Amino acid sequence: xxxxxxxxxxxxxxxxxxxxxxxxxxxxxxxxxxxxxxxxxxxxxxxxxxxxxxxxxxxxxxxxxxxxxxxxxxxxxxxxxxxxxxxxxxxxxxxxxxxxxxxxxxxxxxxxxxxxxxxxxxxxxxxxxxxxxxxxxxxxxxxxxxxxxxxxxxxxxxxxxxxxxxxxxxxxxxxxxxxxxxxxxxxxxxxxxxxxxxxxxxxxxxxxxxxxxxxxxxxxxxxxxxxxxxxxxxxxxxxxxxxxxxxxxxxxxxxxxxxxxxxxxxxxxxxxxxxxxxxxxxxxxxxxxxxxxxxxxxxxxxxxxxxxxxxxxxxxxxxxxxxxxxx
Numbered sequence: 597x598x599x600x601x602x603x604x605x606x607x608x609x610x611x612x613x614x615x616x617x618x619x620x621x622x623x624x625x626x627x628x629x630x631x632x633x634x635x636x637x638x639x640x641x642x643x644x645x646x647x648x649x650x651x652x653x654x655x656x657x658x659x660x661x662x663x664x665x666x667x668x669x670x671x672x673x674x675x676x677x678x679x680x681x682x683x684x685x686x687x688x689x690x691x692x693x694x695x696x697x698x699x700x701x702x703x704x705x706x707x708x709x710x711x712x713x714x715x716x717x718x719x720x721x722x723x724x725x726x727x728x729x730x731x732x733x734x735x736x737x738x739x740x741x742x743x744x745x746x747x748x749x750x751x752x753x754x755x756x757x758x759x760x761x762x763x764x765x766x767x768x769x770x771x772x773x774x775x776x777x778x779x780x781x782x783x784x785x786x787x788x789x790x791x792x793x794x795x796x797x798x799x800x801x802x803x804x805x806x807x808x809x810x811x812x813x814x815x816x817x818x819x820x821x822x823x824x825x826x827x828x829x830x831x832x833x834x835x836x837x838x839x840x841x842x843x844x845x846x847x848x849x850x851x852x853x854x855x856x857x858x859x860x861x862x863x864x865x866x867x868x869x870x871x872x873x874x875x876x877x878x879x880x881x882x883x884x885x886x887x888x889x890x891x892x893x894x895x896x897x898x899x900x901x902x903x904x905x906x907x908x909x910x911x912x913x914x915x916x917x918x919x920x921x922x923x
Contacts, residue, residue: 603661605621605623605757606658607654607655608656611654619660625751627664630749636649636650638885640662640663640665641727642662645659646778675713676713676716677713677716682897682899686890687747687888688746688885688889689718689748693740693743694741694902695712695739695876698865700735708814718748720748732750733760737834737877739876739877740880741881742881743882743897743898744881745897751889752890763884764887767825768827769880770815770824771840772823772847773840773847774820774854775822777812777824779791780813782812783810784840787801787805787806788834796852797852797853798834800842806832808838810827810839818916819915819919820867821848822845825839836879841854848871848878849875849876870907871908878905880899880901880905883896
């Protein structure tokens with residue numbers, strides 16, 4: 597493993613008494629404090645030629661020396677998977693995620709993911725946590741399409757992750773749900789936690805759940821469906837899917853949160869056929885807005901509803917209009 601150019605810093609009065617890992621994170625802001633902690637534990641850093649602990653305090657006149665290992669190659673395979681890139685610069689990349697593709701390799705999905713595709717398409721990764729990989733800031737479920745942002749370096753990853761954590765990111769989803777919403781807009785404020793019986797599912801949990809807030813606006817009403825704009829304030833796993841399912845309006849096509857009963861209630865044959873052919877949840881992340889981690893300018897990106905979901909909505913709209921004319 598190659599090394600970057602070694603560094604040497606003399607501690608000045610204004611830094612007296614600081615922890616060594618905190619001090620280094622301030623001096624080299626592109627590297628996180630947790631990463632510095634690891635580098636110190638791996639004996640890459642010295643204070644006056646002595647190996648310190650990450651919590652050790654520094655003092656005026658101390659000489660801190662060290663080298664930062666170059667990011668190492670990882671075992672993930674770069675794959676030439678088609679990727680729709682909306683925006684890219686030296687620090688971030690924004691994509692329009694296609695439906696039915698997993699974001700990150702994991703159990704059952706060792707390849708064929710967005711990360712594998714990014715490793716192929718992005719040539720100027722700077723390293724995250726000592727590895728040459730894209731920084732996964734947030735995730736979309738396999739069946740959900742739409743706008744996603746990834747970081748190319750550790751500083752950008754930390755900055756973007758903080759924005760998501762502190763609810764500074766603007767998120768808009770379009771969801772096709774079963775049933776007619778009775779109100780034009782509203783807020784679902786119900787805590788979400790892991791389902792103790794089915795670990796693949798989330799559920800509303802008054803005790804042990806985490807705060808979850810979803811604002812919504814009706815975009816269009818049909819005979820047996822609603823098209824809504826969902827704006828999650830928090831970012832819990834399956835938040836939109838869990839919330840709308842709990843209030844009796846599950847997302848169309850949702851394999852986890854929509855029951856067969858909802859499908860059987862649909863009597864229109866053309867709509868039945870369209871629902872059977874639609875192979876995912878009808879949920880699309882259409883807008884994402886955030887502050888650029890380096891320039892501090894606010895960026896907003898939009899993705900139109902993809903063809904498969906648009907086709908389903910069009911059929912439902914057409915059949916709903918036919919029914920209105922009959923009545």
